Amino acid sequence: MTDGIAPDRLAKLQTLRSEGQDPFPPRVPRGQPIGDLLPDFDQRIGQTVTVAGRLGVVRDFGKLRFAHVTDRTGALQVGFQRDRLPEFWPGRKLVEGNDLVSITGELGTTQKGEPTIWATSVVLAAKALRPAPEKWHGLTDTEQRYRARYVDLFANPEVRQSFATRSQIVREVRAYFDSLGYLEVETPILQPLFGGAAARPFTTHHNTLDMQLFLRIAPELYLKRLIVGGMERVYEIGRVFRNEGISTRHNPEFTMLESYEAWADYRDVMARVEGLFAHLVDKVRGGDGKVTFRDKDYDLSPPFQKAKYLDLFVEKNPGVDWFDHASVLTRARELHLKTDGIEAAKLANDVFEATVEDTLQGPIFVYDYPVAISPLAKRLPEDPRVTERFELFVAGMELGNAFSELNDPIDQEQRFAEQVTHKDDETPGEVDVDYVTALEYGMPPAGGLGIGIDRLCMLLTGSTSIRDVVLFPLLRRLPANDPNAPPAAEEPPAPTEPS
């Protein structure tokens, strides 16, 4: 438990205690945000204020020491002078870099004009038993950054900034839908059947009900029940779980936005998406939609390009008929795709993904997807093989998926039944009868949308990896003898009742 603690810091802690000082006092003077002091600092010179935060590297001049103190709003230099701190001075070395402190002092500047709080009182707020990473490089080891995100966050200000931006993005997504009269709702994460997407679920079990449950792969089918119920405009921002590979753009749990709007179709939803991006570009990027992602430039300002799925398919696969399996099979073999045991429609879509998807720099709406790969979308009146569905691509990355929602319960039941007969581990083993029943009560025509919030954050923060926009990405557990590993399996603490 104490592996990795610097012995000298532990010794200082004990010295503090033996001198009757509490290294972890319950409260200290909180003072005010450093960021509030800086803009009109010149006018504040001479004021006595209190600030609290984490102490940086101490620069020691014998009878004078400097260090910066950082809080969530900024950093300010602290000047420790022997003559102003007669009581603190003899034990000054017991307070060191990375400790958490509360400083009271007079605002002033140094000879070089650096804003400085000349301390008249120093209170240790919490002793740090481990040193900070190196001041100049910070913490760069990616594994340590993800495993010890708490260090990453205080050592690397740009990381804090990215997550602040993520918070702002989520806030503005809410603001956008709220402004349109949508209700934010919460639907089950533990679901007896999984659906609304094609993905392998995590499974779990409820003891008292003795029931198998799935962690949701999408909230879709519950949200549309709400449309049946007359809520008309709903959205949910929540975690979904897919038991699949991990990569720079996949985390097993990720955050999805889904919205549904009655009396809208997929064209209306397209406009909503453009409206959302315009809003985000305005509020998060200050009107600048130009972002750099993986060394390429994109402009996220709407309007976006549009192209039909089948047009793109033909363009990259001349002479190949998406709906003709023999034709697709030939092409798939040409592309060295895996063809054994792959269903016809999936194979055709694999060809699309192999030949088209990477070329979609975007932002671009790809629309009118074949029905066979769109089990929840409404067919085009003029071509029942195709659905009113679009996906949004940026940088070859699928960012959103939307369609005119299928509200014909008979068609829906048939498509579910079709899925069950071709069941694989990505489709449920039985028809969601209750969902079909809901549709039988009548669902207004509606447009639905799903957007991967994490990927949206990647784009807007220029993060190459999804792990840079997820605070605690899933990592393999380390062996128990490693100091960074969680404590070896012990008796779990007794469950406590929520109060």
Place this chain on the structure above:
RNA sequence: GGGGGCGUAGCUCAGUCGGUAGAGCAGCGGCCUUUUAAGCCGGUGGUCGCAGGUUCGAGCCCUGCCGCCCUCACCA
């Protein structure tokens, strides 16, 4: 799961041909009241990811394993 790369002090990194384990920062002692990657002097600090093997001798070569990153596959 396949392919490639990486793992050395708390942190950032060197380590040549296989020949005594190194630097900077942090921490420790000393000097210094205006530095800001402070400076100077002196010391401290190592399960070289783990386990085997080859060798007189392994951080280095070989095998297996663990972890992370990139990439492909799958997906949003």
